[in-house]
Structure formats: C-alpha cells, structure tokens
Amino acid sequence: MAAASKDTAMPLPTASTMVAPEWRVTIMEEGSSVKMEHEFGPARRAYLAVRAKVSTIVKMLWRMGADDPRKVVHGFKVGFALAVVSLFYYLRPLYDGVGGAAMWAVMTVVVIFEYTVGGSLYKGLNRAAATLTGGGLAVGVHYIASLTDEAWELVILNSSVFILASVVTFSRFVPAIKRRFDYGATIFILTFSLVAVSGYRVDQLVNLAQQRLSTIAIGISICLMVCMLICPVWAGSDLHYLIIRNMDKLAESLEGCVEEYFSGKEAQKARGYKCVINSKSSEDSLANLAAWEPAHGPFGFRHPWSQYQQVGAAMRSCAYCIEALHSSSHSEIQAPELMKRHLSEACIKLSSKSSGALKELSACMACMQSSECLSDMVKEMKEAVEEVKSALKSLPTQYNNELGLEKDDDNMVMKRQSLMESMPLVTVVSLLMEISVKVEGVAEAVEKLGGLAEFKPSGSKF
Amino acid sequence: MAAASKDTAMPLPTASTMVAPEWRVTIMEEGSSVKMEHEFGPARRAYLAVRAKVSTIVKMLWRMGADDPRKVVHGFKVGFALAVVSLFYYLRPLYDGVGGAAMWAVMTVVVIFEYTVGGSLYKGLNRAAATLTGGGLAVGVHYIASLTDEAWELVILNSSVFILASVVTFSRFVPAIKRRFDYGATIFILTFSLVAVSGYRVDQLVNLAQQRLSTIAIGISICLMVCMLICPVWAGSDLHYLIIRNMDKLAESLEGCVEEYFSGKEAQKARGYKCVINSKSSEDSLANLAAWEPAHGPFGFRHPWSQYQQVGAAMRSCAYCIEALHSSSHSEIQAPELMKRHLSEACIKLSSKSSGALKELSACMACMQSSECLSDMVKEMKEAVEEVKSALKSLPTQYNNELGLEKDDDNMVMKRQSLMESMPLVTVVSLLMEISVKVEGVAEAVEKLGGLAEFKPSGSKF
Numbered sequence: 001m002a003a004a005s006k007d008t009a010m011p012l013p014t015a016s017t018m019v020a021p022e023w024r025v026t027i028m029e030e031g032s033s034v035k036m037e038h039e040f041g042p043a044r045r046a047y048l049a050v051r052a053k054v055s056t057i058v059k060m061l062w063r064m065g066a067d068d069p070r071k072v073v074h075g076f077k078v079g080f081a082l083a084v085v086s087l088f089y090y091l092r093p094l095y096d097g098v099g100g101a102a103m104w105a106v107m108t109v110v111v112i113f114e115y116t117v118g119g120s121l122y123k124g125l126n127r128a129a130a131t132l133t134g135g136g137l138a139v140g141v142h143y144i145a146s147l148t149d150e151a152w153e154l155v156i157l158n159s160s161v162f163i164l165a166s167v168v169t170f171s172r173f174v175p176a177i178k179r180r181f182d183y184g185a186t187i188f189i190l191t192f193s194l195v196a197v198s199g200y201r202v203d204q205l206v207n208l209a210q211q212r213l214s215t216i217a218i219g220i221s222i223c224l225m226v227c228m229l230i231c232p233v234w235a236g237s238d239l240h241y242l243i244i245r246n247m248d249k250l251a252e253s254l255e256g257c258v259e260e261y262f263s264g265k266e267a268q269k270a271r272g273y274k275c276v277i278n279s280k281s282s283e284d285s286l287a288n289l290a291a292w293e294p295a296h297g298p299f300g301f302r303h304p305w306s307q308y309q310q311v312g313a314a315m316r317s318c319a320y321c322i323e324a325l326h327s328s329s330h331s332e333i334q335a336p337e338l339m340k341r342h343l344s345e346a347c348i349k350l351s352s353k354s355s356g357a358l359k360e361l362s363a364c365m366a367c368m369q370s371s372e373c374l375s376d377m378v379k380e381m382k383e384a385v386e387e388v389k390s391a392l393k394s395l396p397t398q399y400n401n402e403l404g405l406e407k408d409d410d411n412m413v414m415k416r417q418s419l420m421e422s423m424p425l426v427t428v429v430s431l432l433m434e435i436s437v438k439v440e441g442v443a444e445a446v447e448k449l450g451g452l453a454e455f456k457p458s459g460s461k462f
Numbered sequence: 463m464a465a466a467s468k469d470t471a472m473p474l475p476t477a478s479t480m481v482a483p484e485w486r487v488t489i490m491e492e493g494s495s496v497k498m499e500h501e502f503g504p505a506r507r508a509y510l511a512v513r514a515k516v517s518t519i520v521k522m523l524w525r526m527g528a529d530d531p532r533k534v535v536h537g538f539k540v541g542f543a544l545a546v547v548s549l550f551y552y553l554r555p556l557y558d559g560v561g562g563a564a565m566w567a568v569m570t571v572v573v574i575f576e577y578t579v580g581g582s583l584y585k586g587l588n589r590a591a592a593t594l595t596g597g598g599l600a601v602g603v604h605y606i607a608s609l610t611d612e613a614w615e616l617v618i619l620n621s622s623v624f625i626l627a628s629v630v631t632f633s634r635f636v637p638a639i640k641r642r643f644d645y646g647a648t649i650f651i652l653t654f655s656l657v658a659v660s661g662y663r664v665d666q667l668v669n670l671a672q673q674r675l676s677t678i679a680i681g682i683s684i685c686l687m688v689c690m691l692i693c694p695v696w697a698g699s700d701l702h703y704l705i706i707r708n709m710d711k712l713a714e715s716l717e718g719c720v721e722e723y724f725s726g727k728e729a730q731k732a733r734g735y736k737c738v739i740n741s742k743s744s745e746d747s748l749a750n751l752a753a754w755e756p757a758h759g760p761f762g763f764r765h766p767w768s769q770y771q772q773v774g775a776a777m778r779s780c781a782y783c784i785e786a787l788h789s790s791s792h793s794e795i796q797a798p799e800l801m802k803r804h805l806s807e808a809c810i811k812l813s814s815k816s817s818g819a820l821k822e823l824s825a826c827m828a829c830m831q832s833s834e835c836l837s838d839m840v841k842e843m844k845e846a847v848e849e850v851k852s853a854l855k856s857l858p859t860q861y862n863n864e865l866g867l868e869k870d871d872d873n874m875v876m877k878r879q880s881l882m883e884s885m886p887l888v889t890v891v892s893l894l895m896e897i898s899v900k901v902e903g904v905a906e907a908v909e910k911l912g913g914l915a916e917f918k919p920s921g922s923k924f
Contacts, residue, residue, distance in 0.1 A: 162541040
C-alpha cells in the first residue's frame with residue numbers, strides 16, 4: 001500500500017523499460033509518459049512501483065555496503081557463526097553431548113554477536129558472569145526453599161524472584177552499572193528466575209545448569225572467535241580514528257569558515273564542525289566498549305580510552321565557537337570592505353595557525369608520537385593573536401586615513417558608524433581569538449592523552 | 463580488595479564511631495586519628511572500609527530513589543510482573559496448559575520490560591511480529607527441505623540460516639530499520655534459527671510453535687498490562703516535559719550569563735545551557751519510543767513527536783551561542799566600566815526579552831495552547847535589539863564626553879584603545895543579538911509544533 005501510494009513520487013518509467021503495457025501505445029512521444037502511466041492497469045502500476053522501490057532500496061544498501069564493506073563482512077560473520085553453531089544440532093555425536101540445551105548456544109550467538117569486538121566481549125562476559133552468579137544464587141535459594149514444606153517453598157522462591165528482580169532492576173539506573181553491566185543485570189534476573197522457578201519442577205537442577213553453562217560457553221567461544229579472528233572491528237581503533245577524523249574536520253571547517261567570511265565564497269568544508277558536535281554519543285559508546293577490548297594494534301590493554309572522551313569534549317567546546325563564528329559571519333550587517341580587508345590578513349593567518357595546530361595534533365595522534373613542533377606552533381598561534389590585536393588597534397586610524405577624513409565634526413559620526421558596522425567583524429575576530437584558546441585546550445587534552453598512552457618521542461621509528 | 467585498598471581515601475573514622483579497637487587507646491587527641499588507624503588489625507580495617515563503602519552506596523541509591531521515585535516503582539513493577547508470570551510455573555493447571563514452554567513467558571517479561579511504555583511496546587510488538595514472521599518462514603523452509611533427502615535437507619536448512627542471518631544483520635545498519643526494528647531483527651534471526659534447526663529434531667513443529675507463541679503472548683500481555691496500568695512512565699510525556707524544562711533552563715541561563723557579565727557575580731543558573739547541549743541523545747531516543755505509544759493524557763495517537771526533535775535542535779543551536787557568550791564574557795580583556803555601564807541597561811533588557819519569549823514558549827507548550835502575546839513578545843525583542851544597536855551607536859560620543867575629552871590629538875589614541883578594549887563587550891552584544899535570532903528560530907519550531915499538534919487557541923480552558 002505504502003509503495004503503491006508513493007508511485008507518483010517515483011521516477012516515471014522511461015520508454016525503454018516499458019514492456020508489455022496492457023493497452024499497446026504505438027507512438028511514444030516525449031512528455032507523454034504521464035498520460036501513458038494511466039493506461040496501465042492497477043496491478044501493473046503497483047508492480048512497477050514496487051520494482052522501483054525495491055531498486056531504490058537495493059541501490060541504497062549497495063551504497064551503504066560500498067561505503068563501509070566491514071558492515072557487509074559483519075553480516076556474513078554472523079551468518080557464519082550461526083551456521084557453525086547449528087552444527088551442534090545437526091551432527092548427532094555433538095547433539096548427544098550437549099542435549100536439548102544446544103538451543104542456548106544458538107541463542108547466545110544471536111544475542112551477543114555485536115559489530116565491534118568490544119561489544120561482543122561486553123555482552124559475552126556479562127552473559128557468562130551473570131549466568132554463573134544468577135544460576136548459583138538460584139540454586140542456593142532453591143536448596144534453602146527445599147528444606148521447608150511446599151507452601152513455604154512457593155513463598156520463598158516467588159518472593160526471592162520478586163525482591164531480586166526489583167533490586168537489580170533498580171540498580172540498573174546507577175550510571176556506573178548501566179555503563180558496564182546493563183546487559184549482565186538483565187541476564188542475571190533472567191537466569192535467576194528461570195533456574196529458581198524451573199528448579200521447582202526439575203530434580204537434576206545442578207546437572208541441567210551444568211549443561212546449560214557448557215552450551216552458553218560454546219556459544220560465547222564461537223561468537224568471540226569469529227568476531228575477533230575474521231576481520232575484527234575494534235571499538236578502540238574506531239574511536240581513535242573517529243577522533244582523528246573529527247580533528248581534521250574541525251581544522252578544515254575553521255579555515256573554511258574564515259575563508260568564507262573574507263572571500264564571500266561558499267566553502268563546503270566549512271560545515272565539518274557539525275560532525276564534531278554530533279559525535280558525542282558515538283564517542284561515549286565506543287569508549288565504553290573499547291574498555292572491554294584486549295590489546296590490539298598499537299593500543300595496549302589499559303589504553304586510556306576515557307581520555308579520548310576528554311579530547312572529544314575539548315573539540316566540541318571548540319566546535320561550539322566555530323558554530324557561533326559561522327552564524328556571526330552570516331550576519332546581515334556587513335562590515336565595510338576596507339575594514340575587512342585590513343583585518344583579513346591577520347585573521348586568515350590566525351585561523352591557519354589554529355587549524356595548523358589542530359592538524360599537527362591529529363597527525364601526532366595518528367602516528368601516536370608526541371609532537372616536536374607543537375609548542376612552537378602554539379606559540380606562533382599566540383603571536384598571531386597578538387598580530388590580530390595590533391591590527392585591530394591600528395584599524396580606526398588607517399580606516400579614517402584611507403577615507404581621507406580629518407579630525408573635524410564629521411569624525412564623530414564616522415566613528416559611531418564604524419563601531420556599529422564593525423560589530424560582526426569584531427565578533428568574528430573575537431571568536432577567532434576564543435577559538436585559539438579552545439585549540440590550546442584540545443592541545444592540552446591530547447598531550448595528557450600522550451602522557452597516559454605513552455606516545456613515543458617524535459622522530460622515533462614506529 | 464578494591465574496598466580495602468581504598469580505605470585511606472575514605473573519611474577517617476571519628477572517635478565516636480571507633481568502638482573496640484584491637485589495642486585500646488586511652489587518650490584520644492585531635493590529629494591522632496591517623497596513627498590510631500594503624501592500631502586496628504587488617505580485618506577490622508577492611509570491615510570498616512567495606513562498611514563505609516556500603517553506606518556510601520546505600521546513601522547514593524537512596525538519593526537516586528528519592529530524586530525520582532518512579533525508578534523505584536519501576537523496580538517493583540518488574541518484580542511484580544515476574545512474580546505473576548512465575549505462577550505459570552508453580553500452579554499445576556496452568557503448567558499443564560502451556561507446558562515447558564512457559565520458560566518463554568518468563569524470558570519475554572525479563573527482556574521486554576522497559577522503563578517507558580514506549581520502550582516496552584517497541585520491544586513487545588517487535589518480538590511478537592518477529593517471532594511470527596521468523597517462525598512462519600522457518601516452518602516454510604523446513605517444509606521445503608523435508609521434501610528432499612537428508613543430505614539436501616541439511617544443506618538447505620543450514621544455508622538458509624546463513625543467508626537470512628547475513629542479510630538481516632546487514633539490514634540492521636539501515637538507519638530507519640535500526641531506529642524502529644533493531645530488536646525485531648535480532649528476534650527474527652533467533653526465532654528463524656531455533657525453529658529451522660529444532661525442526662530437524664522435533665516432529666510436531668507447528669504444535670511447538672503454537673505453544674511457544676501463546677506463552678510469548680502471555681508474557682507480552684502481562685508485561686504490557688503491568689507497564690501501562692501501574693504508574694505508567696510515558697516516553698512521550700517525558701520528552702514533552704524534558705523540552706519544557708530545557709527551555710526554562712535556557713531562558714534562565716541566558717539571563718544568568720548576562721547578569722554575570724554585567725554584575726560580575728557568579729550566577730549558578732548560568733550553567734543551565736549545558737543540559738540543553740547534552741540532551742540530544744535522550745531526546746532522540748524518547749522521540750523514537752514515543753512513536754510507539756497510544757494516546758495518553760493530552761497527547762493524541764499521532765502526536766508529532768519528531769517535531770519535538772526540531773524544537774530541541776533549535777534550542778541547541780541557541781545554547782551553542784550561549785556557550786560562546788559564556789566564554790566571551792569570561793575573557794581576560796575587560797571592557798571599560800563606563801562603556802559597560804552605558805550598554806548594560808539595553809543588553810539586560812534584550813536578554814530579559816529573549817528569555818521572556820523563551821519562558822512564554824515553554825508556558826505555551828506546558829499548557830498546549832497557542833500563545834496570544836508571543837508575536838508581541840517577539841516584536842518587543844526585536845525592538846530591544848534596535849535599542850541595543852542605538853545604544854551602541856551613541857556609545858563613543860557619550861564615552862568620550864563622560865571622560866571630558868575634547869576632539870584633540872588624544873582623541874585618536876582614545877578611539878584606538880576603545881575599539882580594542884571594547885572587543886569582548888561588542889562580542890557579547892553581538893552574540894546577544896545572534897541569540898535573539900535563534901530564539902526566533904525556537905519560536906518558529908514551537909509554532910510549527912503547535913500547528914501539527916493542534917494546540918488550543920489561548921484563553922480556552924484546558
């Protein structure tokens with residue numbers, strides 16, 4: 001239905017794709033396609049619409065896959081892991097070994113297989129730990145309950161489920177638990193309830209628990225092996241490169257904004273700061289998942305992933321200023337050309353120094369070396385700030401001189417005008433100076449990261 | 463271990479809490495507590511540390527519960543739903559009815575019970591639909607496979623699992639599917655795999671599927687009834703009030719920042735904009751969940767929840783400017799007091815008009831009425847902008863006059879000085895004007911919301 005109703009919005013079929021309409025149209029003229037469409041029966045129209053829709057979706061999926069082939073590989077990895085674990089059902093010898101509980105292996109693979117290694121490890125370890133503790137506790141409660149008579153047993157088991165589920169559910173609101181053990185808390189409640197409750201029926205509770213644990217362990221191992229050995233996607237590296245990419249975008253959009261303002265030409269790269277503003281939640285989730293990952297590539301086991309969040313925060317604080325700069329530079333009041341020209345050189349220099357420092361920082365992070373020239377670059381950036389200040393100080397004199405005004409009665413009017421008109425320009429300049437302070441903040445955060453992650457001294461071979 | 467090693471960081475026990483140290487200390491002097499601590503045995507020290515840790519955690523939980531009692535209620539609701547569903551295991555007649563598959567009811571309740579009604583509905587409906595379609599498809603594939611010989615059966619079943627899991631996993635990367643059917647995709651793969659695979663063993667597949675579906679339906683119904691009937695938490699209302707609260711915070715922090723700048727006193731409320739900046743992900747997830755909710759309170763079934771995201775975006779764009787204003791107002795260069803005093807009245811008026819408009823907007827949203835005086839307020843805000851402009855125009859004259867300067871040779875120096883010094887002030891003023899533009903953007907977004915949600919005309923009784 002939705003597809004059919006959208007068919008007017010679809011690109012109309014061209015003559016070459018139209019085969020076998022219900023009434024034949026002998027002459028096809030350009031522009032007649034709208035009329036022709038009505039000559040198809042409703043079924044045919046629906047078919048064409050669906051076909052167009054499907055082809056749009058397929059194209060979109062194809063583009064998505066081509067943009068990031070890792071996503072396609074992830075799909076195949078999940079399929080492969082499931083196919084492997086299914087063998088535990090099909091092949092008799094294995095089947096007799098783990099029994100009907102093999103279902104748990106399939107379930108485990110489906111629910112814990114995540115895109116990143118960190119995600120799979122987080123869920124896998126949470127599931128293992130929660131199954132063990134939940135199951136153990138349930139067996140304990142069940143043992144105590146079995147010492148009493150049947151009515152009390154019911155009360156004890158049911159109220160223990162009630163109390164534990166309530167407390168653990170509430171504890172999921174604690175931020176630290178939510179971040180690390182949210183999935184574990186769910187599985188803990190699930191396992192406890194299932195074991196406590198099923199124990200009431202099944203005598204060989206411990207035996208059952210053992211079987212179930214072994215199948216869950218099989219599921220987790222298969223899942224983690226496939227996830228980590230076949231084209232692994234590490235949350236840590238993803239975070240690392242996300243921050244580097246964002247830092248480059250920030251540098252480019254700073255340059256772009258200033259260029260745009262002084263040249264008046266639209267620069268596409270000027271919008272890059274928006275990515276930085278919007279990537280907080282990705283950074284947070286990647287940093288959380290990266291903490292579960294073992295050492296990989298250049299990153300050690302206790303790589304300071306949370307410091308990346310600090311770098312991200314410093315970058316966002318810079319991006320907010322660029323956003324304000326971007327709005328101010330599109331203000332309706334335009335500063336007089338002469339003034340703009342006077343300041344443009346110093347401003348462009350400052351912005352290129354600031355963005356140069358950002359690029360240097362991203363290059364440092366990319367090769368995980370501490371920078372040799374960073375402190376010089378920061379110093380140059382500060383000098384550029386001073387130059388902008390002195391350009392600003394010399395501004396009114398020059399401005400008035402060029403207009404050839406002498407100190408006469410008109411001067412006062414001139415001055416007034418200039419302060420009002422120069423407002424957006426002054427704002428841009430002041431925000432540029434503010435941005436250079438924020439860039440220093442980013443530099444500090446990256447330096448702290450370098451200290452924590454033990455970046456190599458510059459010049460050393462990687 | 464962690465608790466014990468942290469014991470030095472804990473507040474040291476005071477004399478009154480120290481009972482029965484292992485060696486008695488007869489004289490307790492102030493400052494001696496550090497020494498005394500060493501006189502406890504390690505077990506005692508660990509006990510004290512653990513006790514302090516536990517009491518900290520309990521206090522934190524208590525505060526969390528007192529701040530938002532709905533979280534405590536949610537815990538009890540989950541416990542209650544689980545206790546109810548457990549009765550399906552305990553009570554024989556019911557047990558015989560739904561069989562061992564009752565486990566699925568418990569599992570369903572645990573995994574789909576979410577904090578908000580929208581979350582539970584999203585998961586419940588996704589689970590129901592995915593179980594039906596996944597199960598149905600698996601039965602179909604199993605039927606086709608059963609027509610062939612055993613070797614082919616294995617190949618067909620296993621490759622269908624591989625292909626479906628790969629395709630569906632990949633489709634989860636499509637943003638629209640991720641937003642609405644992420645959980646459903648997981649359950650689809652899970653059900654398909656389990657049924658396709660278990661069908662190879664169990665003859666009465668349809669019968670089993672029926673049982674399983676009925677238990678899942680029982681689980682979903684119990685879960686949704688408890689979730690919706692006992693103190694329901696609606697994602698929609700939460701989103702509505704989050705936006706209103708944030709709008710008030712934005713208004714207050716705008717006023718606060720300007721006050722802080724002109725009076726020089728720290729205003730606590732000036733930091734409120736940070737909440738607005740950081741609430742994007744909450745808004746997005748609440749808006750996604752709210753779309754699943756039925757009509758509740760003043761909100762109809764197709765309430766335009768996505769427009770709330772637009773309002774949120776407009777507010778964030780305003781908040782970025784306030785952040786820049788906040789940084790600029792803490793700049794090291796301070797504008798001369800006279801200039802500041804000259805502009806303060808107009809600026810404070812503009813900020814109070816802007817924040818007044820925001821407050822009016824939040825009040826409109828709170829009672830879901832369109833505002834009578836909003837357009838007047840926006841007009842007044844624009845007038846205030848003009849007043850600021852004219853104050854700015856009259857500034858140098860007055861400034862110089864008050865200093866008693868005549869147009870002489872010093873004048874030029876004076877002027878230069880003033881442009882440099884006035885820079886942060888000009889920036890603050892310019893950002894204030896920019897903010898008033900952003901407030902208009904918020905007003906437009908709220909008006910559009912009012913149109914879509916059919917806000918009542920102002921003055922009508924609610």
